[in-house]
Amino acid sequence: MRGSPLFHVILVVLGLLGLAVPLSWLTRARTPEAVAPTAGEKLEPSLALTPARVVMKFAHAPATVRLAQGGRELVKEEALAGRTRVKAQTDVELAGGEFKLDVTWPAGTPESAVTLTVEPDGHEAATATVWGAETLGEIIKLEWRP
C-alpha cells in the first residue's frame, strides 16, 4: 500500500461508486412486462360478463390445485408452500358459472374441505364447500343474484 492514504480512500470510493450503478440497477424493483394474452385465453368481452375474484380456502394445505372455468384454466399451482388460500381473477355471467376443481393433498392428510368463493364486482359472493380425501375432482356450479 504505497502512496497517499487519502488517494487510496478516493480510489476505493470511486471503485465502489462504479459498482453502485450496476448494483442499484440490478436490485431495484421492476414491474413485470405485460404478457399478451394468447388466443382463447381470455373470455370474449361482453356486457353480460362481470369481473370477479375467485378465492379458494383450504382446511389443510394442498399439494396441487387446478381450477378451470369453461375450459379456461384459472389456477394451476404445484408449489403452494403451505398456503391455504389461493386467488384468481375471472369474468362471470351473473346467471351462473361452472368451475372444475382438482386438488391433491400430501399423503396422510385427513379428509379435508375446500371452500370456493366467487365474488363478482358489486354483487354478493357465491360459495360452495366440497370435500376430498387426498384427491378431489369436482364440478361446482355457482349462481349469483343479479
Add this chain to the structure above:
Amino acid sequence: MRILLAMAGVCGIMQKIYIKPRHRDASPHHMKHGIFSITLLAVLLSGTFTAAAVERLKVATLHPLLADLAAQAGGERVEVKSLLKPGAEAHRFEPAAAEVASLKQTKLLLACGKGLENYLGKLRDTLPAGVLLVEVGKTIPSIKMEDVCLHDHDHDHDHGKDGVDPHWWHSADAVSRALDVIGEALAKADPAGEAVYEANVEAAQKKVAAVKSWAKEQISTIPKGDRKLVTAHAAFGYFCKEYGFKALPVLGSAGEADESPQHVAEIIKTIREMKIRAVFPEDQANPKVLKEIVRETGVKVGADLIADGTSPGAGSTFEGMMRHNVTEIVKALGVTPAKK
C-alpha cells in the same frame, strides 16, 4: 442521501486509521487496517444499498380504518398514513391542498368509495403524478338503507348517495373483500412484494373471519324479535344485513338532522309499536333528537356505538370497532350476559 452520509462516515473512519498515525510505510499492521476499512466500507455501503432496495412503499388513506387494513396487508414493506385522523368527522372531511401536495412520494392512495368521499373527482384531478387512487369499496356489493330499514319510506330523510349506505366497514364480508383489493393494489404498486402481501392478507383474513364468528356467537344471545337497531345515524346497514337486524336510524347516512316533528313522532311511534328495547347513541353523532326520543318513550339507552370507524385508539380498527359495537349491542339487547 443515506449513501452519502454512510460514505462520509466511513471516509472519516478510514482517515483516522490511515492518516492520523502519519506512517507512510506499508507495514503488515497498516495493511490489516486498510483491508479492515475497505471491508467495513463495503459492508456499510451494501447495507445502505439493501436499505434503499427495500425502501418502504408510501401509502396514504382517506380513512383510519383503511390505514389499519393497509398496515395489516402491507406489514413491514409499507409506511401508511391516514389523512383523516382518528377523532375527525368522516362525513365532513376533505383533504386540504397542502395535504394533497404532501402526497408527492406516495404511490398509493386508498379511498373508501361508495360516495363517502364526495370530493374524489376533484381530488383525482389534483393528485401529484404517479399516485394510484383506489376506491376500496367499489367492488363491494352496495346496500340500500331502505332494504334494512324498519320504517316505511314515505319520508325523505337522507339515506346516502342514491340511497346507498357507504359504511361498508361494519360487514366482515365487505372488509374481507377490501383486504383483497388492498393487497392487490399494494402488489400493483410494489410487484416485488406480491408474495409478502398475499401472505399478510391471508393472515388478516383469518382475523376478520374470527371476529365474524365471535360476533355471530355473541349476537345469537339476542332474540330474533329484538334484533332492531335504533342508532343515531344511518350507518349500520351492512351490520344489520350481516347479522340479521332491522335498522331504525334517527338521522341520515351522513348524520344530517331531520328534526321535523313528523319525523320524530314517526320514530317514537315505531319504537313503541315494535317494542324496541334500547337505542344507541354514537360517538360522533348529534344526540339531541335521540335524547328527545328517549324522554318520550322511556326506552333504555345503550352505550355509544362507533359508526364511522374514526374513534381514537382501537375504535379506528375493524376489530376494535366490531368488538366494541357487538359487546355494547349484546349488553343492551341480549338475554344472557355476553362473553367477551
